[in-house]
Amino acid sequence: xDALTQLFHGxxxxxxxxxxxxxxxxxxxxxxxxxxxxxxxxxxxALLLPVTFQLDPGGSLxxxxxxxxxxxxxxxxxxxxxxxxxEAASVVTALEGNRMxxxxxxxxxxxxxxxxxxxxxLIATAGLAFLAPWLVKxxxxxxxxxxxxxxxxxxxxxxxxxxxxxxxxxxxxxxGLWLGLIGIDQLTGQTRLTFGVPxxxxxxxxxxxxxxxxAIGEALHVVSRHAFAPEKPIPIKGSxxxxxxxxxxxxxxxxxxxxxxxxxxxxxAGGAEIPTFLSYTxxxxxxxxxxxxxxxxxxxxxxPEAANNASAAGSLVPLLTLGLPTSATAAVMLxxxxxxxxxxxxxxxxxxADLVWALIASLFIANxxxxxxxxxxxxxxxxxxxxxxxxxxxxxxxxxxxxxxxANPSVVELLLLSGFGVLGFIMRRYDYPVAPVIVGLILGPMxxxxxxxxxxMSLGDPMVLFRHPGSAIMIVIAALALLAPFLFRGLAALRxxxx
Amino acid sequence: MSFxxxxxxxxxxxVAAMVSPAVGQDLELSIxxxxxxxxGWDAAARALQDAMVKSGNARSVQVQNVPGAGGTVGLAQFxxxxxxxxxxxxxxxxTMVGAILxxxxxxxxxxxxPLARLTGDPLVVVVPKASPDxxxxxxxxxxxxxxxxTIWAGGSAGGADHILAALITQAAGADPSKVNYxxxxxxxxxxxxxxxxxxxxxxxxxxxxxxxxxxxxxxALAISYPEPIEGIAAQPLKAQGVDVELVNWRGVxxxxxxxxxxxxxxxxxxxxxxxxxEWQEILKARGWTDYYAPADEFxxxxxxxxxxxxxxxxxxxxxx
Numbered sequence: 001x002d003a004l005t006q007l008f009h010g011x012x013x014x015x016x017x018x019x020x021x022x023x024x025x026x027x028x029x030x031x032x033x034x035x036x037x038x039x040x041x042x043x044x045x046a047l048l049l050p051v052t053f054q055l056d057p058g059g060s061l062x063x064x065x066x067x068x069x070x071x072x073x074x075x076x077x078x079x080x081x082x083x084x085x086x087e088a089a090s091v092v093t094a095l096e097g098n099r100m101x102x103x104x105x106x107x108x109x110x111x112x113x114x115x116x117x118x119x120x121x122l123i124a125t126a127g128l129a130f131l132a133p134w135l136v137k138x139x140x141x142x143x144x145x146x147x148x149x150x151x152x153x154x155x156x157x158x159x160x161x162x163x164x165x166x167x168x169x170x171x172x173x174x175x176g177l178w179l180g181l182i183g184i185d186q187l188t189g190q191t192r193l194t195f196g197v198p199x200x201x202x203x204x205x206x207x208x209x210x211x212x213x214x215a216i217g218e219a220l221h222v223v224s225r226h227a228f229a230p231e232k233p234i235p236i237k238g239s240x241x242x243x244x245x246x247x248x249x250x251x252x253x254x255x256x257x258x259x260x261x262x263x264x265x266x267x268x269a270g271g272a273e274i275p276t277f278l279s280y281t282x283x284x285x286x287x288x289x290x291x292x293x294x295x296x297x298x299x300x301x302x303x304p305e306a307a308n309n310a311s312a313a314g315s316l317v318p319l320l321t322l323g324l325p326t327s328a329t330a331a332v333m334l335x336x337x338x339x340x341x342x343x344x345x346x347x348x349x350x351x352x353a354d355l356v357w358a359l360i361a362s363l364f365i366a367n368x369x370x371x372x373x374x375x376x377x378x379x380x381x382x383x384x385x386x387x388x389x390x391x392x393x394x395x396x397x398x399x400x401x402x403x404x405x406x407a408n409p410s411v412v413e414l415l416l417l418s419g420f421g422v423l424g425f426i427m428r429r430y431d432y433p434v435a436p437v438i439v440g441l442i443l444g445p446m447x448x449x450x451x452x453x454x455x456x457m458s459l460g461d462p463m464v465l466f467r468h469p470g471s472a473i474m475i476v477i478a479a480l481a482l483l484a485p486f487l488f489r490g491l492a493a494l495r496x497x498x499x
Numbered sequence: 500m501s502f503x504x505x506x507x508x509x510x511x512x513x514v515a516a517m518v519s520p521a522v523g524q525d526l527e528l529s530i531x532x533x534x535x536x537x538x539g540w541d542a543a544a545r546a547l548q549d550a551m552v553k554s555g556n557a558r559s560v561q562v563q564n565v566p567g568a569g570g571t572v573g574l575a576q577f578x579x580x581x582x583x584x585x586x587x588x589x590x591x592x593x594t595m596v597g598a599i600l601x602x603x604x605x606x607x608x609x610x611x612x613p614l615a616r617l618t619g620d621p622l623v624v625v626v627p628k629a630s631p632d633x634x635x636x637x638x639x640x641x642x643x644x645x646x647x648x649t650i651w652a653g654g655s656a657g658g659a660d661h662i663l664a665a666l667i668t669q670a671a672g673a674d675p676s677k678v679n680y681x682x683x684x685x686x687x688x689x690x691x692x693x694x695x696x697x698x699x700x701x702x703x704x705x706x707x708x709x710x711x712x713x714x715x716x717x718x719a720l721a722i723s724y725p726e727p728i729e730g731i732a733a734q735p736l737k738a739q740g741v742d743v744e745l746v747n748w749r750g751v752x753x754x755x756x757x758x759x760x761x762x763x764x765x766x767x768x769x770x771x772x773x774x775x776x777e778w779q780e781i782l783k784a785r786g787w788t789d790y791y792a793p794a795d796e797f798x799x800x801x802x803x804x805x806x807x808x809x810x811x812x813x814x815x816x817x818x819x
Contacts, residue, residue, distance in 0.1 A: 139691070140691045140694040140695040141695050142691075142695070143692075143695060143697050144692075144697070184568055184569075184602070185656075186655065186656065186682055186683075186684065187656055187681070187682050188656050188682075188817065189569075189597075189598070189601040189602070189655065189656035189657035189658075189682070189817055190601065190817070191602060198568065198571065198572050198575055198604075199572070201568035201571070201572060201602065202566065202568055202572070268688055268690075268691035318691070322690060322691070322694070322710075322711075340784070344710070348710070453681050456650070456679060456681050457650050457681065457697060457698065459647055459648065459679075
């Protein structure tokens, strides 16, 4: 009950008019930078640091929290409407969300994303408030072998879920894994497959690949098919709002997304991407309308969006309890703490309890503000889709290109973007799923490093992966998930022969 | 986007008027932080920006992030764009020295102009709370006993943490090429491995692990600074019989081939900033240690660091 009273005090501090104002500025800024690709929440917070130095610590941290949550909300908007994921965590949202938008159901897609984010962030913030000290003890026990097991599950489920056949999924994944090898190897500091091009030293930027494959590839695909078709805007079918059926299909994915996102986000190397992919896979498996996946299933938006917001709250667990930033934004927020001589870590909840609880309370408030800000905007955003297709796609091309160069001003980046665009077009043309490529790029280097760390710690003994119960269980699950479809098919064939 | 265009504008002005400002108040500078937002160099660049403007040593300062490859991407870009320029600065440090060698970077620190060494933070050697190693002597004995089984955790491969692990291994009487160093993307991730008890010992900047050291979750055995530091209980390696010192220094550079009067003007502005109460306040808030050295001393220092880091990296096998 102690935590509850503390939280109550926190609300007392957060609800001061000045702090409410800071929260409002934060969510507005966050949503704005989330919508614009290229300018992420991390850069925004970094630019604001010197400005906020004058403010009291509470106010500015509350504002940063608003930016952090707002950025997560905003990222889904462009993913759904323009098929241009502004950040890696919105890649999955683009899959079903953009399909929905293009079949005239952009409104419900945006609404379920906003509501799902709200519900998940609410649950996850409550988790942060009450479970953080306990969760962090479990999280640090997660060794490199366990991370490797988690990655294996992600690889298998993703390649089996996306695309028309596991083989096509695995092919795309392999391409992504290869792209992931490019750059400096984390464990030795040596460059791999960079051909001496300095811009490749840090590897392929995930957003460049995602924007190239999704937005540019899509635009080329549309152009190639619609060359002679008459111009007509996408009609908006039915209500802009969610119907009763949409609600019925959304609420479970929201809860499941939150349940997947929060714990993985709380892992020191968990991140926001894995939960979105896992949530998508889970929804596709559990849906009563699996045939709609790939053509705009609302569960495929609701689950991953909930998962990415829940993981955003989850990543505050290691930040506040260990002083361990797990994302770029969290790293800048850490600098924000430090400029007030506050060191996040095991003593933070003891030494600065009032500040921490005010921050957590303001996360709840920011969340409500975001919902109030975003739901009315849905009606406005969907008007974008009324723009005739050639105009819309021309706009997307400009928007995507500008975003990429704003984030990384170099010719190489632009060439990569165009190359990935052509690749995305070819993959669409020959029916290969593009999402596993991105999964491979994000998770490949992580799996690589974690496996090698595990082997380094065991002095080269591969059995280390099976000596730890966590990793052993996860590897068995991954193996089952890979083999089960084939086994079932074999059994079914056997039974048929017996009949 | 706006700061790119304004940087361009600033560069144009610099080309048009190659007059070195006599008084600092006229300086309009741009600082390149060769790392992403949230890193140490980004923090140093923004702190310098803040202090220079507030102490009146520059009229305006802009920070631009050029992340990549331990700072070598930013360095390469800076060496090209800041040639002869009187308004562009670059922040760098010991990690860059290592990264230049491991990446075979075509541009090294000899192609830019060192202006001043700014900060120097101690690295700390820690073991988990439950570790059997109570003192530094226990740890060095363990290293000497079985070097491969002494697993280190720390920041990026070839960085300051890795170099210190190799130096300590060498000083303990074991083969530095056999050091079992597990690289993490930063002190944070390495911290999780320490707290989870997955490794023997860890190295990071003192400030990064201060919270855990004070709460008793980690046991600090030694700091890498040559002298004891006020407020830090752990004693220097040197004082404990391990003849190793390493300071995680950060400094600031100007472009290649700048005229002497430009160099003098920029050095003076930075020297005045470093003396200002604003800068001292930032150092205190961030827990950074003042390690100022003027241009000439800094240049000699870099040459000797280059030598030492190079020798260590070759011993580990990360550089040729």
